[in-house]
Amino acid sequence: MAQQEDVFKKLISHSKEYGFVFPSSEIYDGLGAVYDYGQNGVELKNNIKKYWWDSMTLLHENVVGIDSAIFMHPTIWKASGHVDAFNDPLIDNKDSKKRYRADVLIEDQIAKYDDKINKEVEKAAKRFGETFDEQKFRETNPRVLENEAKKEELHTRFAKALNDNNLEELRQIILDYEIVCPVSGTRNWTEVRQFNLMFSTEMGSTADGAMKIYLRPETAQGIFVNFLNVQKSGRMKIPFGIAQIGKAFRNEIVARQFVFRMREFEQMEMQFFVRPGEELQWFEQWKQARMKWHKALGLGDKKYRFHDHDKLAHYANAATDIEFEMPFGFKEVEGIHSRTDFDLSSHEKYSGKKIQYFDPELNKSYVPYVIETSIGVDRMFLSILAGSYCEEELEGGETRVVLKLPPALAPVKLAVLPLIKKDGLPEKAREIMDNLKFDFQCQYDEKDSIGKRYRRQDAIGTPYCITIDHDTLNDNCVTIRYRDTMAQERVPIAGLEAIVRDKVSLKNVFKKIAES
Ligand code: ATP
Numbered sequence: 001m002a003q004q005e006d007v008f009k010k011l012i013s014h015s016k017e018y019g020f021v022f023p024s025s026e027i028y029d030g031l032g033a034v035y036d037y038g039q040n041g042v043e044l045k046n047n048i049k050k051y052w053w054d055s056m057t058l059l060h061e062n063v064v065g066i067d068s069a070i071f072m073h074p075t076i077w078k079a080s081g082h083v084d085a086f087n088d089p090l091i092d093n094k095d096s097k098k099r100y101r102a103d104v105l106i107e108d109q110i111a112k113y114d115d116k117i118n119k120e121v122e123k124a125a126k127r128f129g130e131t132f133d134e135q136k137f138r139e140t141n142p143r144v145l146e147n148e149a150k151k152e153e154l155h156t157r158f159a160k161a162l163n164d165n166n167l168e169e170l171r172q173i174i175l176d177y178e179i180v181c182p183v184s185g186t187r188n189w190t191e192v193r194q195f196n197l198m199f200s201t202e203m204g205s206t207a208d209g210a211m212k213i214y215l216r217p218e219t220a221q222g223i224f225v226n227f228l229n230v231q232k233s234g235r236m237k238i239p240f241g242i243a244q245i246g247k248a249f250r251n252e253i254v255a256r257q258f259v260f261r262m263r264e265f266e267q268m269e270m271q272f273f274v275r276p277g278e279e280l281q282w283f284e285q286w287k288q289a290r291m292k293w294h295k296a297l298g299l300g301d302k303k304y305r306f307h308d309h310d311k312l313a314h315y316a317n318a319a320t321d322i323e324f325e326m327p328f329g330f331k332e333v334e335g336i337h338s339r340t341d342f343d344l345s346s347h348e349k350y351s352g353k354k355i356q357y358f359d360p361e362l363n364k365s366y367v368p369y370v371i372e373t374s375i376g377v378d379r380m381f382l383s384i385l386a387g388s389y390c391e392e393e394l395e396g397g398e399t400r401v402v403l404k405l406p407p408a409l410a411p412v413k414l415a416v417l418p419l420i421k422k423d424g425l426p427e428k429a430r431e432i433m434d435n436l437k438f439d440f441q442c443q444y445d446e447k448d449s450i451g452k453r454y455r456r457q458d459a460i461g462t463p464y465c466i467t468i469d470h471d472t473l474n475d476n477c478v479t480i481r482y483r484d485t486m487a488q489e490r491v492p493i494a495g496l497e498a499i500v501r502d503k504v505s506l507k508n509v510f511k512k513i514a515e516s
Pocket of ligand 1: 218250259260261263265267332333334335374376377378379380
């Protein structure tokens, strides 16, 4: 665990040092849980968004996009339940004065049983070597079974308390399980209270009666209120989906995990409208499709898992998360929810407008059901960074830090490096770059030794470096160096575009999704 925290700290400082993520307003000592993306961060983030957007709108003929405003009519948040129903249970530690989400404290306690079980399994795997039967061990080992039973007991009690919205019981669980404040180490807890996450502001001048409006806490509602606009103007037939990427704002309390939990963040959401009664089969289909999308990046299938929800939100009849193995454990990156007809029906009620679809095949009108896939750009960003960060021992005792980013997402695709700063090499390098810069994000670097320049590119995850030397001027070949293997090869300049394109194009990732 300590080692993992160490990795997380390194990741945060690496992000800052190499222009991926900076704390917001840093010269004023920062602003809690708000971050800025730097020159490499924004490229990576844009590539992630492109990967999502294109996969939604190119691979699915029946998914189209929109871009709705952040400000919306305040009644929308009444209809969605955000004004009244969405509240987090909070608890304060009286000694450290720190505030926590009670459900998160208990979930961390549940995760401790998993850690214990995994340690037993790891120990046994070492002891038994190749003959180890993990499944049998998990089913029969008394210590594993004991921890499983304890976990189950806590789990059941917790799920019931959440479902009943029983705040006293949540507090009692924290006391009974002797959960301590990670900062003060004490069990001196307040009562559990409800807290609303929405930021509000005022629209218009106060003199003529300003209206209280909210910064949207999710992008989904912008899709629901435009359902009829898109359906009619695009002559869309059910089933179809509407995708959107945009900022969302939540006054989060447990904001200690870098870009994992921010107060201003970005979501990529797609709402898929289906016939009532067919929602669970579409839920299953989207669940599988979304998992394929994640795995196609090649960070390792074992890093992902589904986590079904214990407590369904008031609008859902099925929900699961796709979790990624972050340096601080498996955590939600994406949520997939079957939202029933809750939102559209609720907007019908609050707006007084009919929001229905006439199904020509069934010859009747209905309020469509909805499957939602909702993923945070920033959490996705963090999962990619965490899954790509490597420290490698090299021959001769040297180490290198390399981001083994999926090439299609890397901020810079190709570094162009003249061996020395004279003899016409920089001019030749510029000539090559001028040919490739319209297709790929290229970076020119002539400072320091080649070794140092390679390290700088490794640290930002550039998949290819090419070196221009004296021979290049005669044979029109360059040395290409591959990031992951560090292998070097002599290739003709004319062949560069094809080599780079083959690995960095999203098309090949999409083909992988289509084939799997
Ligand atoms: P959590 O339980 O971790 O608070 P959530 O279940 O409230 O997340 P959703 O409302 O389902 O999250 O939001 C969909 C996605 O938006 C999440 O899977 C996550 O990737 C992202 N997201 C939600 N809250 C934040 C945040 N504060 N910072 C960054 N990303 C977020």
